[in-house]
Amino acid sequence: MEVLKVNNLKKYYGSNNNITKALNNISFTVNDNEFLAIMGASGSGKTTLLNTISTIDTVTSGNIIINGIDITNLNEEELSNFRKENLGFVFQDFNLLDTLTIKENIALSLIINKEDKTKIDNLVLDISKKLGISDILNKYPYEVSGGQKQRCACARALINSPKLILADEPTGALDSRNARVLLETFKEMNEELKATILMVTHDAFSASFASRVLFIKDGKIFNEIIKGKKTRGEFYDEIIDVLTLLGGDIK
């Protein structure tokens, strides 16, 4: 079953004489329980694509259908509810609030939307155990490590069991060890919690944790490879091959 379907998506910036075609007719689908990575050179349109899907940005034309709902047709209030029920976000910088404990950060949206207290507690405990952060729940963000913060951000993204988790360069601010832990967390989220993940990255190592990689160039889809039964190492080599083909400044 498809969770996300993107149809002839176009996003132009600027006006009249000075148009940037950030997304130029992109179509693809993401199935339930898939872990999709999107790669491309700097300026190829990755963030723009993620922003349109996450309803942060509007589209110029085309459709984005998530869980059967075309989000390009929703008004602001409907979008707000839609995000709450269907989407989870993990950013490059963790975006945790300093004034709240880790626990409160994870449960923020539930608390503000006045969910039942014991239910919230159970959900937080449940998710933080799975992500290995249950012992730091009462600390404040400035008291924990970068990796822990990012896992906290993951927990926040997962807490309302969203249909789709969107991540823009989630390992960007982490060192390689913490990055690896996070990517493994993503993999677990995908395999054990059955989460559907869409991750933007420019890093082949990160992409090799995904089950499918989509390459974009100049706002268009350039190539697509699927992991299938390959090991992570083999998949990594294959990604590197495509990147060489793609040319450009990707490591």
Added chain:
Amino acid sequence: MLFKLSMGNAKRSVKDYLIYIVTITIAFSLMFSFNLISNSKDILDLADMMKNFRIAMIFVSLIVCFVLGFLINYMIKFIFKRRSKEFGLFLLLGISKKDISLMFILENLILGFISLVLSFFVGILLSTIISSIILNIFNAPYLVKLPTDYLVPILLSLGYFLLIYLVVLLLTKRRIKCLKIHDLLYLDSHNEKSKVTKRKSIVTFIISLILVIGGLLIFNNEFKGVGIEPDTLLVMLSIIMLIMGIYLFISSFADFLLSFVLKHKSLKYTKDNLFVIRQFNAKVKTMKKSLGTLSLLITLTLVSLTFSLMFNEIFDIQIDMSAPYDVTIIDDEENFDKYINHIKQEYEIEEVFTYHEYFNDVNYVNDNLSYDYQGWRGKDTYLRLSDYNKLLELKGRNPITLDEDEYYIHSSSSVYDGIVDIEDKLKTIKIGDKTLKLKDVTSLYYTSSWSYGNGFVIVVPDNIVNNLKSESDTLVVDTKEETKEELNNELLNILDDDICETDPETGATYCYASANVFVKGYYMAMNKSVMTIMDFTLFYLAFIFTVVTGTIIAVQSINDAITYKKYYDTLNKLGLSKRTILKTVRKQLLVYFLFPVILPFIINFSISTSLNHIFAPFLASNVSYLSFIFLSSGLFLVIYLIYYLVSYFSFKRCLEY
């Protein structure tokens, strides 16, 4: 939870924007203390005129509300901008805009409310200090006493507080409603990008100079001297030109300066000039409108301070003009003992002097004087030279001399022009069979108690008055102690009814009651009230304007420290010593702080010079206004300097040097 979040954020804001919280607390405290004082019976009973204090304070409080509203609105916008990412995240998490604005509003209300509550305590303290100053001005005994009537002042303060926050929060709510997530998440990446070309900025700069100079010239032209009625429309025009000029100057000066420095290599590569100017230019571009408003506020501050200082001196001189002697009474000579006996009961008398006013059959001055300058008496008043010299001596002035065939006119400055106009007709006058030549006309140090019902006196040699009729007699008493306000009424009660005159033709009776007694203490009390009310209101306003300006510039610069910390760290790693960096920081802050002040100083100087054309006749000297300009600028700069220092030390702390 919403409340907890708001609370946490409010706490954080207190830490990050301490200077802002302190400023509004001080502002609210002043507001409350003036509410307390203007409602205090002790103060209102000081003099009759003091009743106006309350009305003046309500009026001023409304202006203060407006300015504080500007500050608070500015700060809320500022805090919001700095936290835009956080609010973007809230939106992403599916939290509704309504909840977000509720939370933000709540947190600002908490901050405001803390300031308000604190201000009640600080305000009481301030009010006792200010009361003691006022009581001291009136020479009234002062006991350290806490205010007693709190209800009205508290309600007033609360009312002003709600007024400010209601408006500001409504604005905030509307602002949040219009925001898009994308804008919030990427707000800090696109600063106000103004695509002003170099050419255009130079043109704007020149236009701004033309507006300012033109405005000042028109203003100057309208206030040429005493008696020339300024054209309201032209004055308005000049003020509008000045306001527009200030805004345009602020928005174009930074570009002008930058292109100037870029053009001159010697400036460009000297030390850190380029860096400082570039930073300054970027900064000014993002806050043109606010800086323009601040510049306007500073202008108002300086002008009103200078103005109030000028008025103080005018009032002092006014007392000298209307009641230079402790007691002056115009009545029949036979009654004088009654007055003297009464005065003796309370005061020690140093000197008593009586003289007569004389009248001629022909009124040379009054009959020719144009209607605008005429007093109600309609008859020319003559004084004997020796009496006149004695009056001058009592005032501490030098006597004059007259030849046998000369006479002399001393008029008030308001009648002076009228007399000069008819000088031709006054070249010679006839008294009895004697002809006298006019020696001179002067208006310096005139005293209105000399002549009752006229704006001038004619001084003639002593023996001439034998040909004149004497009508009223004047008693001048010099007491050792300062006279009190009440003495005026006490003496009035002794006055006989015979100051009433019955017109033989119509049979109507005219009484000129109070004008026949001039007690210095009474005039001083009256003038003190006006002065106190004016000084305190103007200084209060000036203070608020100054702290608001200081706060906004300080907050902006401290924010720079946070934003550019990495940048300074890099400079340090590149080999610049911390000392050199701090020197650059000082220079940078100096430019920020001085920039909005330059124009106001020039405008204040020019406007005060223009006003001096009108006030100079009432001031001690033609140039005494310069000292007022100096004093007002100094007062402003002292407070401003505090904000500069606070900014510098916060900056230093942020950089962890």
